[in-house]
Amino acid sequence: MSSRPRGPAASVKITDVAAAAGVAPMTVSRVLNTPDRVSEATALKVREAIERLGYVPNLIAGGLSSRRSRMIAAIVPTIASPMFSAPVQTFTDVLGQAGYHVMLGLSGYKPDGEDALIRAVLTRRPDGLLLTGASHSPAVRRLLKDAGVPVVEIWDAAEHPTDMLVGFDHAELGVAVADFFAAGGHTRFMIFAAGDPRAAARREGFVRRVAQHGGTLVAERTLPAPSGIIDGRLALRAVAPLLTERTALFGSSDNVAFGAMEEARALGIAVPQRLAICGFGDFELSRGCEPPITTVSVDGAEMGRVAAENLLARMNGRAAPRRVLVPSRIIERAST
Amino acid sequence: MSSRPRGPAASVKITDVAAAAGVAPMTVSRVLNTPDRVSEATALKVREAIERLGYVPNLIAGGLSSRRSRMIAAIVPTIASPMFSAPVQTFTDVLGQAGYHVMLGLSGYKPDGEDALIRAVLTRRPDGLLLTGASHSPAVRRLLKDAGVPVVEIWDAAEHPTDMLVGFDHAELGVAVADFFAAGGHTRFMIFAAGDPRAAARREGFVRRVAQHGGTLVAERTLPAPSGIIDGRLALRAVAPLLTERTALFGSSDNVAFGAMEEARALGIAVPQRLAICGFGDFELSRGCEPPITTVSVDGAEMGRVAAENLLARMNGRAAPRRVLVPSRIIERAST
DNA sequence: TTGTAGGCGTTATCAG
C-alpha cells in the first residue's frame, strides 16, 4: 500500500478558499450547501476564490461531519440483464440529479452473496439502500434495522417489506399468464423457469392456475439464473418431442422465449400454431423480432424511478408509501 | 433535510469495541486492517467484542483519516447496452473482491454529461477512475491530473491515454470488416453507424477501406446512440429499395444487425444471399438467433477485468501497462 | 506487539 500524494488541486481545502476570499471556512461551506443563507456579495467573492484555486470539496470529510454520505447503495443480482439494468439506470439518473451517488453492488444469484455485500456496503454509511427482492436473511434484516437506513426493495411484493417496496406479485403474474392462455383455448402448457426466487414464484402461480383450469402441464424445465437465449433454445430442443399437439409456453424472460421460438423455427415447429409463446419483461427483443413475442410488461425503469423518489422523500424527512405495486400487463403479439 | 438519528449498532464505534475488549482503539483498527500485526490472542478478544456489539466500521471516517476512500468511480454512457454493462459487471466484481466499491456514473451520450459527472465524482475522492473512451475535454484532463487519481480508459485506443488504457482501435476494426466482406467477393456495401465517437470511428475505417477496394457504398445511415433492434429495422426498411444486388451490411451493434436481418426477412430479402450482415459486439443475441449473425467480438468482460487489475496494481504502488490492446476478431456465422 | 497523540477536512451549533 503506497501512501497517496495527491496533485495540487486536491490539496486545496476549504480553509484555503476561506483565506483567499477573506471569510471564515463556515461561510464557504454555506456558499456551497445553503447559498440562500449567504449575501450575494460574499457568495460572489467565495465563488471567485473557489474557481481561482480549483477547489474540489471533500465529501468524505463533509460526510463524516454531517453524518450524511449522500450515497445510496444499489444491490442487484446482475446488470447483465435488462431486468435489472433498466431500474438501476433510472435509479442512478434520478438520484444523481438530486446530488446523490450510487454505489453498485452485484450480488449474483447465490443466496449468501447478498449478506456479505450488504454488510460491506453499510460500512460506507449510505443514506439509503436499494435491494432486489424482499426475502433477506434474518441477519441482514437486523443489520438494516440497526443501521436505521431507509431501504427500498424492488422486483417483489412481499406483504411486509423491510421498509419500503416498489414491486409486483410474481405469483399473480403467473396466474394471469395461465388465464391468458386458457382464454385462448389452450389445454396443454409448458414453462421454462429460471432458478431464482422470483421466477420460481411466477412458475408456482402459473402451474397452480393451469391445474385449476384442468390443463395439462406437458413439461417444465428449470433454467440457470440468469437465463438467456441459448438456455431457451436448449430447453425447447429437450422438450420438442412432446410438442405433438398445440401447446402454450411461458418463458422465464423474453430472452428465453426468443430462444425457444428460434429453436422451434429451426425444428419446423410452427409459432403460434403449434407452439404459442409468452415471454416476460418486454425487452426490446420481444417486439423487435419476427414474429414479435407476446410478453408480460413490467416497467423496470419506472420501478427504479419510483424507488429513487421514495428514497429521496424519506431522506428529506417526508413520508413515502411503504408498498407501491407497479402494474404488469400482458402485451399480446403474434407469437400467441 | 432531517438530521439522521441512527440505530444502536451504527453508533457503536471503534472506541466502544476497544473498551469492551480491553485494548486500545488502534489495536481494533489493526485487527480489521492488518491482522498479521496483532497477536492471535488479542485478535480473538477483539473479534469477539466486534461480534457482540455488532460493530460496523465507518469507512467514511477511515477514509478521511487514511486518505484512501477504497472507492472507484466507473463512468460509462449507459448500462442499458451489453457493450457497457459487461465491463462494468466484471470491473465491479474484481474490485469488490479486493475490498473496493464502485460508484456508478452514467454520462449518457451528450458530450458535456461527462464533465459534470467527473467533477461531481472527484468530490468523493475515489482511489481510481474508469472512463469510457479517451477523448475528454481539456478541463477534465486537467482536473484528473490535478487530482492525481489513477485513471483507466476503456473502449478506445487513443495514442496518448490520459493515464492507462484498455481498449482497441475502432477504425482498424472497421477496416477489418471491409476486408472481410471484400474477401467474400462483395462489391456493394452499406453501413448503419450510431452517432457516438466510437461508432463513428468504425464507420470511418470501414468507408475508407471500401473505397480503397474500389467498392460502392450503396447507402449509409446514422443511428441514434445507443441504437437498438428497432433502429436497425427502420434503417433497413429505409434502404431496402437499394438492395437490388448482393450487398454487404455492417451494423453498429449486434442489435442493429439483428433488427436489419429481421426486417429483411419481413421484406423477403434473403440473408445472406442478397444481404450479408455483420454485427458488432458478439452479444448473446447474435449467436442465439436464426440464422446466427457474423459479428466482431470484443471481450467487454475481459476489458473490465483487465481495467480493474491494472487499477489495483497502480493503487498498490505497482506498475501497470499504459496501453493494453485487447484483441477483436470476426466471428463468421451464417449471416454472411 | 501494543499504545498515545494528533490530525484528516468538513459541518453542527451557538454566539454575535
Place this chain on the structure above:
DNA sequence: CTGATAACGCCTACAA
C-alpha cells in the same frame, strides 16, 4: 448574515 469552536470516527506516526 457571519464567525468561532468543537466534534465526526478513524488511522498515521511515533513511542514504548
